[in-house]
Amino acid sequence: MYNRRPAAAALSLALVAALSVGCQVGEPGPAPLRPTPTTTTGAQAPPDSSPIVPTQSSAGDPYVPGNGNGGYDVRHYSLKLKIVPSDAKKSLDAVATIKAHAQREMAEFNLDLTGLDVSQVKVNGRKADFDHEGSELVVQPSATVAGGSDFTVTVAYSGTPRAVNDPILGQYGWIETPDGVAVACQPSGAHTWFPGNDHPSDKATFDLALTVPQNLTAVANGESGPASTANGLTTTKWTVEQPMATYLAMIAVGDFRVKEGVTPGGIPIMVAVDSSVRTPSIDDFYQAKAKITDEWVKLFGRYPFGSTGGVIDNAAVSFALETQSRSIYGDFDPSETIIAHELAHQWFGDSISVTRWQDIWLNEGFASYAEWIWGERMGGQSLQSRFDSLYQETPPSSWQVLTGDPGRERLFDSFAVYDRGAMTLHALRAKMGDDEFFSLLRRWAEDHRYGNATTEQFVDLAESVSGQELSSFFQAWLYEPVRPPR
Numbered sequence: 001m002y003n004r005r006p007a008a009a010a011l012s013l014a015l016v017a018a019l020s021v022g023c024q025v026g027e028p029g030p031a032p033l034r035p036t037p038t039t040t041t042g043a044q045a046p047p048d049s050s051p052i053v054p055t056q057s058s059a060g061d062p063y064v065p066g067n068g069n070g071g072y073d074v075r076h077y078s079l080k081l082k083i084v085p086s087d088a089k090k091s092l093d094a095v096a097t098i099k100a101h102a103q104r105e106m107a108e109f110n111l112d113l114t115g116l117d118v119s120q121v122k123v124n125g126r127k128a129d130f131d132h133e134g135s136e137l138v139v140q141p142s143a144t145v146a147g148g149s150d151f152t153v154t155v156a157y158s159g160t161p162r163a164v165n166d167p168i169l170g171q172y173g174w175i176e177t178p179d180g181v182a183v184a185c186q187p188s189g190a191h192t193w194f195p196g197n198d199h200p201s202d203k204a205t206f207d208l209a210l211t212v213p214q215n216l217t218a219v220a221n222g223e224s225g226p227a228s229t230a231n232g233l234t235t236t237k238w239t240v241e242q243p244m245a246t247y248l249a250m251i252a253v254g255d256f257r258v259k260e261g262v263t264p265g266g267i268p269i270m271v272a273v274d275s276s277v278r279t280p281s282i283d284d285f286y287q288a289k290a291k292i293t294d295e296w297v298k299l300f301g302r303y304p305f306g307s308t309g310g311v312i313d314n315a316a317v318s319f320a321l322e323t324q325s326r327s328i329y330g331d332f333d334p335s336e337t338i339i340a341h342e343l344a345h346q347w348f349g350d351s352i353s354v355t356r357w358q359d360i361w362l363n364e365g366f367a368s369y370a371e372w373i374w375g376e377r378m379g380g381q382s383l384q385s386r387f388d389s390l391y392q393e394t395p396p397s398s399w400q401v402l403t404g405d406p407g408r409e410r411l412f413d414s415f416a417v418y419d420r421g422a423m424t425l426h427a428l429r430a431k432m433g434d435d436e437f438f439s440l441l442r443r444w445a446e447d448h449r450y451g452n453a454t455t456e457q458f459v460d461l462a463e464s465v466s467g468q469e470l471s472s473f474f475q476a477w478l479y480e481p482v483r484p485p486r
């Protein structure tokens with residue numbers, strides 16, 4: 001995720017007005033920190049050594065209490081969604097078919113789903129009892145699901161999804177726009193529009209069939225198939241062939257211009273820009289996406305997905321999210337560095353996903369470092385001078401937040417997670433040298449492609465590639481509440 005910092009000089013008055021009602025995730029710029037609990041200094045064991053333990057109703061991740069469920073592993077989501085944005089009472093009418101693998105025998109199991117009406121649940125084609133309370137849909141199949149077996153759950157549901165209004169993170173999830181809807185769900189918004197195992201540790205492939213009024217265009221992740229129109233409604237089908245975390249699933253419905261093609265490096269690309277968005281032009285957005293995708297392939301290794309691209313929607317939000325293969329942007333003109341950030345996430349965050357949210361610096365520190373690299377290439381501030389000024393000028397209070405375990409309320413902390421995460425990589429590069437450092441990044445992307453990983457695994461790989469003992473280095477940069485020594 002990129003939260004646009006209010007660089008006021010670059011904003012039009014209209015955009016400032018839009019931003020003022022939009023959502024601000026994290027701290028916009030160097031805002032004063034809230035008091036943080038005192039943390040013991042000195043040698044402490046890295047706090048990431050305890051694995052998360054799922055229960056029936058939770059993945060066990062303390063950063064997102066209640067999200068996710070234990071007992072099974074989703075392999076595939078098939079979502080058939082009829083979306084009529086003008087219908088205030090029932091804008092969504094849907095059937096989700098979930099193929100999963102039971103990790104143990106289950107007389108009942110949970111799915112995450114909030115705020116929608118479930119009319120029917122079937123397990124392996126037979127009607128199941130269910131109880132829907134809060135965010136938990138508890139399913140009791142007519143026959144116990146055997147441990148080790150594959151099973152299929154079908155959920156018919158409808159209603160009007162609501163955006164998440166998080167007191168810390170602001171508004172996200174299912175966001176209504178003047179002509180439709182934009183969806184951006186990090187970290188906990190996916191279960192406001194489809195049932196599932198809503199935690200990044202359980203990734204799955206997807207296909208989506210989006211049925212919308214024929215005067216609108218629907219866009220999702222992945223690659224599109226042929227469209228069909230009947231009774232004033234157009235259906236488009238989308239396939240996501242590589243595993244995807246639930247929060248990275250995206251749809252956008254509205255009056256879009258669409259441009260498709262292939263990058264000079266040979267990667268299929270599709271961009272969509274809402275027709276009410278004046279800048280950037282769709283051609284400029286397309287060119288920037290194509291150029292930077294190809295450059296990141298040279299730096300990070302082969303592109304992980306079937307296509308690249310992005311969507312700029314007329315949503316009154318000031319952030320962009322790296323929704324898989326097709327990042328989504330609110331109504332602002334993204335700079336090339338923001339585009340570079342979201343594209344770097346395709347390797348770091350989307351293809352390799354966090355196992356637990358405390359490791360979010362593996363996403364945001366890497367994407368921020370890529371953003372710095374692109375800024376330097378464009379003739380902006382050099383990496384070293386950016387590192388030096390942050391190192392010298394960041395007040396001690398900002399160093400109190402731990403990059404490797406920032407806390408739920410600091411999940412998107414602009415210094416600890418983004419800047420200090422990027423500084424950690426820059427300091428590591430200085431220790432390893434350019435060749436080894438970039439080969440580490442490519443190994444990281446290759447070794448964990450389409451999977452999940454933790455900070456400990458990154459530390460292990462860095463030690464293996466460099467031949468250096470790096471535990472005290474990472475301890476100082478990720479887990480100490482003070483500025484690391486140089």
Ligand SMILES: [Zn+2]
Nearest residue numbers: 001002364367
């Ligand atoms: Zn990001």
